Every structure is written in C-alpha cells, then in structure tokens.
Amino acid sequence: MRVGAYRSEAMLIVAAAIWGFAFVAQVAGMEHVGPFTFNAARFVLGGLSLIPLLIILPRLQRVAPAKPKAKGLLLGSCLAGFFLFAGASLQQVGLQYTTAGKAGFITGLYIILVPMFALCWGQRAEAKIWFGAALCVIGLFYLSVREDFTVSYGDSLQLIGAGFWAGHVLMIGWLSPRFNPLHISILQFLVCGVVSWIVAFAVETPTWSGLWGASWSIAYAGFMSVGIAYTLQVIGQQHAPATRVAIIISLETVFAVLGGWLLLQEVLDEKAIYGCGLMLAGMIVSQLNFNRGRTRERKLLDSGAAGS
Known part of the structure; x- marks a missing residue:
C-alpha cells in the first residue's frame, strides 16, 4: 500500500472520530435551537471557515478546470449538497427521538448501502456484501425494534437518512478525483446551509438567544464536524475507493456510542448491545478480503517456481 493510501485512511479515521463525538454536540445543541436552525448555522459556519484555506493551502488547489468542468463542479457540488442536506436533516430531527449511540449505529448502515447502490453503475456486489x-x-432488528414489533420514529428517520449518506459517499467518490477538494467542500456546505436556513425560517423560529445558547455545540459541529471532518473525507477519498471509505468512516458509530456513554450518560440495554455487535460485525465482514491469503500463497508459489 502506498504512503498516500495510508495517509488517506488516517484522514478518514480522524474524520470518523470527529463525526462520532459530533452526535453529542448535535443532541446538546437542540436544547436551544431547532434541528434545521442547528444544521443551517453549522454548515454555513463550516463552509465559510474553509474559504481562508484557499489561500493558506495553495498546494491543495489544482489547475483551473475548463468551462464545461466548472459547470460539472457546480452541478455536482449542488447535488452533493442536496444529499448532505437530506441526510443531515433526517439525522438531526431523528436525534430528538432516539439516542446518539443508536443514531450513530443506524447511520452506519450506509456501509452496506454504498456497494448496493453501486450496482446501479454496474458494480456487482460480492457474497460477503450480502452476508x-x-x-x-x-442487528438493526435487535437495536431498534421494540417488543411490540414497532420501530421508533427517530430510528426510522436515521434509517432513511442512511440512504442519503450512502448517496453522498458515492457522489463525493465521483467528484473528489476530478475537482479541487476545497471547492467541493465549500460549495456543498453552503448549499446545504442555505437550504437549511430556508427550511428553518419556514418551520421554526430561529432566535439570537437560541443560537448563542447553542454556540459551543454549533462551533464544534461547524468547525470540526463540517469544516475539518468533511474536508478530510473529500481529500481522503482521492486515493481510496468508495467501498473502502465506507468501512473506515463507519467507525463513527463506535465513537458515537462512546461519546453518548461518556458525555450524555446514555445506556444501551443487553438487546441493544447485541444488535450493535451484529451491525458492527456485518460492517466489518462486508469489507474483509478473504482472498488475501490465497493471493499471497499464489505469489509465493509463483516466485518459488520462477527460482527453480
């Protein structure tokens, strides 16, 4: 594996940790503002915080794309911003009705949805994906389904949101090798933030006092979760396939449970813990390389035959 690949995966792991603990900030922030107001503030803040980096980090910038590609950047970033808005909105609203830990694990289902959606592009899924x-x-059944065989409203929203997160991963996977990662990040964040503000003023009543009360949560979710973590994702995906990116950033589920336990005193019962374990196992199994040993053995045999 090249050094660049290791660096990319390290970026994605850091992003997963930031996102996992961001669930705590998202829950705390909604004690003062509504979900759409919270998302609007954090995504606009995250997008604006990256603008100085266009000057500070010129090495991330590439040759200016031709006019048709510039249009592709705008359209692609707007579409990525839509997926981001849909996923973040469903996640934020759902957090009002479920725990940060459960939300993190259910959101992590995008690791399975990414290769499934990739079938639309003619990419066949291996047996391990289906297993x-x-x-x-x-695992989701044990985690979310109650004894009366109903699923909570909050868990349902997180599950639907996982589909949009999968679409976002695939969209970024297409955009990141083609365009400047900072341009992609800034545009998608501002699109998501502006749309969130429109919805917030339509269905909520944003106030300065509420925003001030949630300022620390918005600052973490804006600067860290949006400005830093999503940009690390865009940069990291330049050297990693979408399916591998999905397994790495799914570690946010573990950090979400850890953050909920440490900072929000959330408790998962035995059934929920068992469900989390099955979901984590499914996420890992779907990305295991069962042919690595055979490939290595074949290489050793080939080298032996060549030397004889």
Missing part, C-alpha cells in the same frame, strides 16, 4: 448486509439487518 454483511444480513448481519446488519438482524
């Missing part, structure tokens, strides 16, 4: 998907579905 991992089965484990995740069973």
Whole structure:
C-alpha cells in the first residue's frame, strides 16, 4: 500500500472520530435551537471557515478546470449538497427521538448501502456484501425494534437518512478525483446551509438567544464536524475507493456510542448491545478480503517456481 493510501485512511479515521463525538454536540445543541436552525448555522459556519484555506493551502488547489468542468463542479457540488442536506436533516430531527449511540449505529448502515447502490453503475456486489448486509439487518432488528414489533420514529428517520449518506459517499467518490477538494467542500456546505436556513425560517423560529445558547455545540459541529471532518473525507477519498471509505468512516458509530456513554450518560440495554455487535460485525465482514491469503500463497508459489 502506498504512503498516500495510508495517509488517506488516517484522514478518514480522524474524520470518523470527529463525526462520532459530533452526535453529542448535535443532541446538546437542540436544547436551544431547532434541528434545521442547528444544521443551517453549522454548515454555513463550516463552509465559510474553509474559504481562508484557499489561500493558506495553495498546494491543495489544482489547475483551473475548463468551462464545461466548472459547470460539472457546480452541478455536482449542488447535488452533493442536496444529499448532505437530506441526510443531515433526517439525522438531526431523528436525534430528538432516539439516542446518539443508536443514531450513530443506524447511520452506519450506509456501509452496506454504498456497494448496493453501486450496482446501479454496474458494480456487482460480492457474497460477503450480502452476508454483511444480513448481519446488519438482524442487528438493526435487535437495536431498534421494540417488543411490540414497532420501530421508533427517530430510528426510522436515521434509517432513511442512511440512504442519503450512502448517496453522498458515492457522489463525493465521483467528484473528489476530478475537482479541487476545497471547492467541493465549500460549495456543498453552503448549499446545504442555505437550504437549511430556508427550511428553518419556514418551520421554526430561529432566535439570537437560541443560537448563542447553542454556540459551543454549533462551533464544534461547524468547525470540526463540517469544516475539518468533511474536508478530510473529500481529500481522503482521492486515493481510496468508495467501498473502502465506507468501512473506515463507519467507525463513527463506535465513537458515537462512546461519546453518548461518556458525555450524555446514555445506556444501551443487553438487546441493544447485541444488535450493535451484529451491525458492527456485518460492517466489518462486508469489507474483509478473504482472498488475501490465497493471493499471497499464489505469489509465493509463483516466485518459488520462477527460482527453480
């Protein structure tokens, strides 16, 4: 594996940790503002915080794309911003009705959805993907389905949102090798933030006092979760396939549970812990390389035959 690949994966792991603990900030912030107001403030803040980096980090900038590609950047970033808005909105609203830990694990289902959606582009899924998907579905049952066989409203929103997060990963996977990562990040964040503000003023009543009360949560979610973590994702995906990116950033589920336990005193019962374990196992199994040993053995045999 090249050094660049290691660096990319390290960036994605850091992003996953930031996102995992961001669930805590998202829950705390909604004690003062509504979900759309919170998202509007943090995404606009995150987008604006990156603008100085266009000057500070010129090495991230590439040759200016031709006019048709510039249009592709705008359209692609707007589409990425839409996926981001849909996923973040469903996640934020759902957090009002479920725990940060459960929300993190259910959101992590995008690791299975990414290769499934990739079938639309003619990319066939291996048997391990379907086995991992089965484990995740069973785990989701134990985590979210109640004794009366109903799923909570909050968990349902997180589950739908996972589909949009999967679409976002695939969209970024297409955009990041083609355009400047900072341009992609700034545009998608501002699109998401502006749309969130429109919805916030339509269905909520944003106030300065509420924003001030949630200022620390918005600052973390804006600067860290949006400005830094999403940009690390865009840069990291330049040297990693979408399916591998999905397994790495799914570690946010573990950090979400850890953050909820340490900072919000959230408790998962035995059934929920069992469900989390099955989902985590499914996420890992779906990305295991079962042919690595065979490939290595074949290389050793080939080298032996060549030397004889």
